[in-house]
Amino acid sequence: MSKDNKNNIKDSLKKLEEISQWFEEQEEVDVEVGLQKVKESAVIIKSLREQLKEAENEFELIKKDLQD
Amino acid sequence: MQNSLFTSSEEIRLTEIRAKLASELGLSPLKVWSAKAMTALLSSRPNTLAELKQVKGFPKKSADKFGPAIVAVFSSGQAEYATHDPEGSTAPEEPREPIMPVGEYIDYLNVALKSLADIKVIGEISAFKVHTTGIYMTLKDAGGDGVLECYINPYTYRGLGLPLQEGMKIIIGGAPTIFRRRGSLSFRVETVELSGEGTLKKAYDLLKQKLTEEGIFDRKRELPEFIGKVGIITSKSGAVIDDFRHNLLQLGIKLNLIDCRVEGKQSAPQIIRALRTFNNEMPELDCIVVMRGGGSLEDMQAFNSEEVVKEVFASRIPVIAAIGHDRDVPLTCLAADTFTSTPTAAAVLINNSWTKLIHGLPNYQQNILNGLQVAIQTSKAKVSSFGHRIAGGFSKILMRFNFHSSQVSAHLKTLESKLVHTSQEVRFISTSLAQSMQDLLTQTKDRISGIEKILAAASPERSLKLGYSISYNSAGKIIRSTKQVSTGEKLDIRLSDGTIKAETL
Numbered sequence: 165m166s167k168d169n170k171n172n173i174k175d176s177l178k179k180l181e182e183i184s185q186w187f188e189e190q191e192e193v194d195v196e197v198g199l200q201k202v203k204e205s206a207v208i209i210k211s212l213r214e215q216l217k218e219a220e221n222e223f224e225l226i227k228k229d230l231q232d
Numbered sequence: 233m234q235n236s237l238f239t240s241s242e243e244i245r246l247t248e249i250r251a252k253l254a255s256e257l258g259l260s261p262l263k264v265w266s267a268k269a270m271t272a273l274l275s276s277r278p279n280t281l282a283e284l285k286q287v288k289g290f291p292k293k294s295a296d297k298f299g300p301a302i303v304a305v306f307s308s309g310q311a312e313y314a315t316h317d318p319e320g321s322t323a324p325e326e327p328r329e330p331i332m333p334v335g336e337y338i339d340y341l342n343v344a345l346k347s348l349a350d351i352k353v354i355g356e357i358s359a360f361k362v363h364t365t366g367i368y369m370t371l372k373d374a375g376g377d378g379v380l381e382c383y384i385n386p387y388t389y390r391g392l393g394l395p396l397q398e399g400m401k402i403i404i405g406g407a408p409t410i411f412r413r414r415g416s417l418s419f420r421v422e423t424v425e426l427s428g429e430g431t432l433k434k435a436y437d438l439l440k441q442k443l444t445e446e447g448i449f450d451r452k453r454e455l456p457e458f459i460g461k462v463g464i465i466t467s468k469s470g471a472v473i474d475d476f477r478h479n480l481l482q483l484g485i486k487l488n489l490i491d492c493r494v495e496g497k498q499s500a501p502q503i504i505r506a507l508r509t510f511n512n513e514m515p516e517l518d519c520i521v522v523m524r525g526g527g528s529l530e531d532m533q534a535f536n537s538e539e540v541v542k543e544v545f546a547s548r549i550p551v552i553a554a555i556g557h558d559r560d561v562p563l564t565c566l567a568a569d570t571f572t573s574t575p576t577a578a579a580v581l582i583n584n585s586w587t588k589l590i591h592g593l594p595n596y597q598q599n600i601l602n603g604l605q606v607a608i609q610t611s612k613a614k615v616s617s618f619g620h621r622i623a624g625g626f627s628k629i630l631m632r633f634n635f636h637s638s639q640v641s642a643h644l645k646t647l648e649s650k651l652v653h654t655s656q657e658v659r660f661i662s663t664s665l666a667q668s669m670q671d672l673l674t675q676t677k678d679r680i681s682g683i684e685k686i687l688a689a690a691s692p693e694r695s696l697k698l699g700y701s702i703s704y705n706s707a708g709k710i711i712r713s714t715k716q717v718s719t720g721e722k723l724d725i726r727l728s729d730g731t732i733k734a735e736t737l
Contacts, residue, residue, distance in 0.1 A: 170458050177588060180596040187603025198607045202630065205600050212593050215458075216586075219484030223470060226490045226509070 173215060176208045243274055244330060245305045247343055251336045253298060261339045265294045267407075277306045277613050284341035315609040338412045349407040353380060353419065354427060354490030360398045367396070371419070374401065382419040392424050393500065395438040401427045424534075425496060432529040436536050436560055443541060449566040453550045459585040463510040463549065464489040465503055472575045476523060476554070479579035483586060484593035488514060494524040504543045519550045519582070522564060523575050524558025535562035544568055556577035573577035696728035703734075 183205045187193060236715035237254060239317045247270075249260075254261040265273075272289035285292060285342040295302075314438050332340060339358055355371035355378070376685055382404060386393075396402070405423035410416065460483075466472050468491040475489070490506035503522065508521050522544065524535065535614045536542055544551050544567045554575050555566035565571035572578045688694060694701060703711045704724040725732040 170456075170460065173458055173589060177592060177596075180593075180600070184596050184599040184603070187607075190607075193603065193610065195604075195607050195611050196303075198604045204303060204601055204605050205285030205596070209593060209597050212589060216483065216593070218482045220482055221480055221485040221487055221488070223487045225398060226488050227351070 169215075173212065176212055180205055180208055180212075241269070242277075242305050243343070244340070246270060246273060246302065247340050248332075248336065249298070249301050251303070251339050253301075254279050254339075258527060261273060261340075265291065266296070267292070267343055269350075270343060271347070273302065284509070315717070324514060334415075338410050338415065341410055342492055345408045345410070349405075352403050352405045352423075354401070354403045355380065356401050356641035357396060357398050360396060367421075369396070371402070371404065380419050381417065381422050382426075384421040388422060391539070393539035393541075394424055394426060395435055395442065395538070396424065397434065400434060401432045402428050402431065405528065414653045426530075429529055432533070433534075433560070436529060436563070439538055439541075440563055440566070443563060443567070448541060450547045451545070451569075453569045455550055455552070455570060455581065455585055456518045457585050459485065459582045461486045461517045462488065462582065463514060463517045463520040464523065465492050465506040465510075465520060467494050468490060470494070470523075470525060472523045472525050472554075476521070478577050479576045479583075481586065485582070488517070494534065495527070495531050496534075500537045500540050503534060503540050507543045507547055507551075511546075515548065517549050518585075519552055519569075520547060521552045521554055521575075521578050521582075522553045522568070523578065524556065526558070526573075526586075528558065529560060532557065532560075533561045535564040540564055541567045552578050552581060692729065696726065701725045703730075 181200050187198065187203060190198075250261045250264045250270075253259075254264045256385075258262065269290045272287050274281070276287040276290075278284040278287055279574040280294070282301055284290065284295045284299050287295075302422045305703070353371065356374045357369050358372040358379070359368075361368045361371040364386075366386050367389050369382050369384070370380050371380045386509070403425040404419065404421045405425075406419055406421045408417050408419050411418060426435050426641060464473065464476070464487055466489070468489060471488065480487075483601055486522060488510075490509060492506050494503075507520065507522075510517055522535075525530075529536070532555070535553075541563045544553070544564050550570075551568040553565040553571040555562050555565055555571070555579065556573050561571070570581060572581060623684070692700075696702070702725070704726065705711055705716065706722050711723070717723070719736050723734045723736060725734050
């Protein structure tokens with residue numbers, strides 16, 4: 165996995181955490197704003213689910229002369 | 233194989249040539265050509281320079297420099313040992329016993345002794361001295377009286393990665409050498425293996441203490457999140473790698489294996505080389521996993537070697553050590569950033585680096601949806617509460633309306649009854665009024681009739697009928713006096729039945 169991709173996951177999770185926290189912190193949630201945030205989080209969740217999609221691990225034997 | 237002390241005349245001749253050349257060049261005989269090269273020469277027996285250059289293991293440089301002398305040994309007529317024959321006699325002689333100078337003899341012996349390099353010696357360290365020029369130690373039989381002086385080159389000693397100490401039982405490899413100047417025999421140690429659990433434990437404890445003091449075990453780095461690229465150092469044929477792979481979540485993780493011996497004297501250098509390869513050539517790896525199945529302290533020697541431990545410590549990439557062990561945790565594990573005792577546990581560690589996403593994602597999803605649901609429910613409740621309040625307010629209004637309505641209704645009823653009453657009154661009054669009016673009318677009529685009668689009696693008409701008349705002048709005015717009339721004035725005299733035109737005279 166590339167470093168960019170990894171940072172993307174971290175940033176996306178952070179964003180979700182912020183949204184989740186936003187809901188917790190609001191004494192009175194503005195449904196319109198809440199709905200907007202849910203829509204935003206749905207896009208993020210979909211992209212993160214892609215990361216968790218089952219993909220076979222790649223295995224490579226590195227051939228190095230270790231006899232030196 | 234030259235395990236025997238018996239040597240051919242060719243070997244003796246070659247040794248002589250080498251010693252002579254060494255003396256001329258001011259080098260040690262073994263620098264001219266080594267024991268291995270000597271063995272190669274003796275087995276190849278080159279007759280020409282071309283053949284000599286083909287001899288494997290014999291340096292080409294030496295072939296160029298000393299070729300003719302060497303080839304001469306094997307070419308016909310030169311095979312026999314050239315004896316010292318100051319007379320230069322060509323007559324056949326009785327074979328003579330070889331005679332050598334001391335130094336040459338020692339060189340000769342050393343060549344012969346080199347061929348004993350296959351033999352390993354086991355013994356206990358009875359004396360151990362560290363000197364700038366190397367390590368000097370005495371090895372003795374644990375139960376017998378044999379004693380062997382040994383020397384370890386400082387570079388070799390560092391490479392061993394083993395802390396040696398008096399009392400340790402070791403197996404040494406190398407070859408005995410006789411020092412020319414002293415004539416004493418010393419075993420030049422090339423390899424050292426620790427022998428017996430006691431010695432291994434002692435070495436383990438010593439190294440553990442040393443490395444602890446150096447702080448090698450203190451530094452622990454956190455494994456990165458979402459591990460996607462892993463370097464693996466283990467044997468490709470072991471069950472360990474399969475266990476690891478089977479227990480790893482299928483998330484498209486890239487696994488790069490460098491196949492290494494994990495036991496035996498080759499293992500330590502191979503592990504070190506693999507660690508360096510990953511660090512230098514694949515710095516983007518998230519972590520390196522060094523794996524091995526369980527084993528005894530003896531099996532774990534590579535993982536308790538100072539060199540390996542320090543290489544793990546030096547790794548810029550975080551290292552997970554997954555090495556099975558009994559009581560003593562291998563020092564490599566202690567130096568690693570994280571360690572487990574099974575490959576499965578190492579796979580779980582890597583899986584756990586994904587926990588935040590695997591478990592976090594549904595949690596966040598649930599929290600956010602719950603948040604919205606709560607918001608909607610709160611809004612619904614509010615709307616409902618507003619509805620109730622409005623309904624309540626409306627109901628109040630309704631009640632007031634009803635109240636007022638009933639009031640109005642009551643008033644209306646009162647009004648109605650009053651109206652009925654009034655109407656009755658009006659009706660009564662009107663009846664009375666009508667009666668009164670009638671009466672009044674009758675009275676009036678009567679009065680009018682009376683007045684009419686009076687009027688009729690007083691009417692000029694009646695007077696006229698009675699024979700009275702009324703005279704009008706030409707102006708139409710009633711003439712009431714004679715004075716009002718002039719002579720010749722035309723008059724109208726009105727009678728009851730008409731008018732007479734007259735003229736005064």
